[in-house]
Amino acid sequence: MATLIRPPPVRSSQAAIENLLELTQLSDIDPNLFTNTRPLWHPPGARGIYGGAAIAQCLSAAQRTVPDDFTIHSMHCYFVLAGNAEIPLIYHVERVRSGKSFATRTVQARQRGRVIFTTTMSFVRENSGGEQRVEHAAKMPDVPQPITGMDDLDYGGNSTGPFQSQRIEILNNDSPHPETKKTRQWMKARGSISPSGGHQAHLSALAYMSDSYFIGTIARVHKLWRYSAVRKDNNKSSIDEDVLKKLLAMDDEELKRVKFLDPADLQRLERLKNGEDISTEKKAEIGMMVSLDHTIYFHNPRRFRADEWMFTEMESPWAGDGRGLVFQKIFSRDGTLIATCVQEGVVRLRQPNESKL
Incomplete structure (x- = not known):
């Protein structure tokens, strides 16, 4: 099963991403143990679950173990093994240090006893930097603003993604x-x-x-080709197979409005739509x-x-x-x-x- 405990109904008062990242604390076993409340997304063709889910849920678990006036300031993560979307994840928080200004937590995400993801996080107490501070920051470049109704193909494969x-x-x-x-x-x-x-x-x-x-x-x-379909030797692609299907269903005018496609991508898509076999090309992929x-x-x-x-x-x-x-x-x-x-x-x-x- 994808979760350790049957998921509760989706909470309409919360955003989709809140429901997706919800954790269940396993207090009866250990107050430092958590598990995913809802199934996690496995991108089509990928080797495991979407990595951002492990990152975010580890952070959520660690945040539950620090005082409310402490806030994350750095997070260092390693992907160890591909996560299986059909198996519950167990997150173990280790309270490494809880100081007056900084707190350190490590979190391991495990499946069937094996570590698939590990992270170390540092939290800082709010307003602990003093009244006088050294400050500077990079400036945001001048870029076109977002436009209502012009979203890309969603990273979840549909218009209800998180x-x-x-x-x-x-x-x-x-x-x-x-x-x-x-x-x-x-x-x-x-x-x-x-x-x-x-x-x-x-x-x-x-x-x-x-x-x-x-x-x-x-x-x-x-400018490497990154939209591969299932290959003739039956080996499943690891790159954006679901996106390729959507692109092939578009007409020429729709494709021209897809901002992330290079001219070389458009040429390849046209050849695929015409039924040409491009699997034998020597171009880098x-x-x-x-x-x-x-x-x-x-x-x-x-x-x-x-x-x-x-x-x-x-x-x-x-x-x-x-x-x-x-x-x-x-x-x-x-x-x-x-x-x-x-x-x-x-x-x-x-x-x-x-x-x-």
């Missing part, structure tokens, strides 16, 4: 240097996060969304792309709402040896820098005559 996103054209997209490009998008939780969720619910929602298209930045700045680690630094954790538009900008300073590194800045709509994220992942090309991923 969050919305609108991608903007890649900055410096025509440059021959991938490290100079920046991918950009607007995102927000769908609906309204309930007052009862407090600032903790907004932080967990931000953590969930921070994994959206993150390591995929590598494929985008290199993503064969495997999975996250290894994920770090979030929260800068203004109580000065934003995750159910209002936030702007993200991603860039990759390096890729090599089958891995890639991506930096991400997240701003509130008023230009406040609210988080900086770093992710490294496996990024391998499909090799010639490769029989399986």
